Amino acid sequence: MVAYLWKGKNPKNRVVKGEMEAENVEQVRSSLIRRKITPGKIKPKPKDLFENISFFQPKVKESDVIIFSRQFSTMIDAGLPLLQCLDILHAQQENVTFKKILKKIKESVESGETFADALAKFPDIFNELFTNMVAAGEAGGILDIILRRLSAYMEKMAKLKKQVKGAMTYPAITLAVAVIVVGIILVFVIPVFAEMFADFGSTLPAPTLLVVFLSEFVINNILYIIGAFIVVTFITRRVYASEKGHIIMDDLALKLPVFGMLIRKVAVAKFTRTMGTMMSSGVSILEALDIVGKTAGNKTVEFAIHDVKQGISEGRSMADPLLESGVFPSMVCSMIAVGESTGALDNMLGKIADFYDDEVDQAVKTLTDMIEPFMLVFLGVVIGGLVVAMYLPIFKMAAAVG
Template sequence: MAKFKYKAKMKDGKMKEDRIEAPDIEKARQILKSQGMQVLSINRDWANMDINIGGGGIPTKVISLFTRQFATMISAGLPLMQCLRILSDQMDSKAFKKVITEMISDVESGSTLADAMKKHKNAFTELYVNMVRAGEEGGALETILSRLALFMEKNENLTRKIKGAMVYPIVIGITTVVAVLVMLIFVIPIFAEMFSSFGGTLPLPTQIVMAISEFLQKNIFFLLIATAVIITAVRSYQKTPQGRAFFDKILLEAPVFGDLQKKQIVARFTRTLATLLSSGVNIISALETTAKTSGNVIFESAIMKARTAIQEGESISLPLSKEKVFPVMVVQMIRIGEETGGLEAMLIKVADFYDEEVDAAVETLMSALEPLIMIVLAVVIGGIMVAMYLPMFKMITLVG
């Protein structure tokens, strides 16, 4: 749900300025009109926008904290409805407070907790709902919520590390691009005018920089439009099944980052599968849910193929070994887990191992990126400066 800030005229003629939550701006406008208001202006309220790392309407951090507190209250022996009311009263997020309030109403009307959660896909994933359902049916809701809280905390921590590693190079990259553009569009033309008054032949590096500067000055508007069109086209293609498969494959095959992406997906796959199996969810349903939460079409397809093979009577490890995306070590560990009857414990060990691998990979990546970025900055900006000062050195030599 998005937040919108509006100004409207009430039925009694009074003006009202407030905020409203709705899926989109048109829906928000319809809600206000249905309340008898004449909408004068309505805009997205970016200042109060919730930041969501997990991809749904409610921030993952909020869901994780809710789950941990819910599990603690249930383990303390508090009734389900009392837990939900306490959580609703202390919830800061208005959007999630509304979700909990509607859940209370549904449960009071006779719905199960899982069914009440299923109605709110912007807050609770299919994995979450399936685990809660298994906990209710097996009488182990407390245990399931504790596992869910641990799962979400580890998954969020992993995602935060990956995104944190990318912040520094992205900020430096944007800063560099802006600095170079400012130099080429505003600074270089001043030097160009000065050099043209001197006459003579300019050094080749200077000529190249001045040619780039002149091109940008003449075509910057068209370049911006072309960039916007390309980005829009790429994002539209990315939303198609073929586009998702294409870009997901590129991500997996990218140098350095591809390996990091694979480790993150394997860690999420093994931890999700272990959490579902230990919660009583059958292997077929668990694999289907795990595939949908993998975050990569290539892995999703591989997991669904394995699921089909398992339905036909094969073991878990055999169909996974046929899919090239899973590391040999993961398949071997799963095979050992099957043979010893400790599959869930083995999956957790694999997940912990790959969590540590991601940590090590992120640290290595950051160590390598920092000097590399400095070198690129020195070459690009230093190269431009040298190209501009070469004619001055030449003139000084001639005068001397």
């Protein structure tokens, strides 16, 4: 099959164009005529020089998978066969990388594999949660419903991720700007003032002497400072990459004064949303817990979920091991206990997830409101302090002249 770029006119005499895979030009022309498009220019698609170099290829975004799931659900619900849905979605996909993946998925399904097995070949795009839910949908004949739930779930998770990223981005950018500004002042501005003060012939104020000393220290040791920063970053990543270091740092993250509470609420929202979605889609509770544990994103939470799975396999309820873990609030455990006793655990988990989505919203807003004035004061004190320290000798000289 060869990819062709075509141009033609539709029944309303409007120019339309697109891309199609076919054996030859005549096959493209015949296909366009069947679609009531008057063929115009048809030519083979030019080869991409970097098509075999993954670095230069576009990444498949989470939004691409969400749109794919929603469109697929709509087509299945309309009664279109699975292969035809894949063919249409492949043809209209603009992301080159995702287009190639959809082509391979379609070929796998054509060769007799299930849709879930075809998706499982691309774990970086379709995670274990996605493929397990699709498998449950195929087995139960409710693939359209499962795909709709998956797209809704991913949209909520994307929103949650965006909120947390937004809360972390503001202080990080502000701190980075402060470091850059202070560095520029110490390396380029202070030496000019220090040279000017050397001609004064009088003792400089203590704050000015401190700033001049800091400037000289930074200039004389700038390579060592950069090297130390790189070494600390490398060591931190190595520690986090190790199993023991990962556990310690994740546990510390949950105990942070302000950020810890936000991380805990995000973990609860993610756990309850994922569990509720999987259970309502027909995935067994033990299998769902196994997948949720792997996608928890925090080792402490993952161990707590593992203990829950172990407890359920021994005949215990879900609520008791969750409460014993100390990670999940008692209110959440009580609501889960009610859901278990009434036989509506999936609905209860959904309600908890909705509640904690709002809690995360409020926590992010509170965090932003707290950080903003703190960062402004920090910038004012640091940069303002440097400026005042440099002007003190000038003020002192002006007072002496007066």
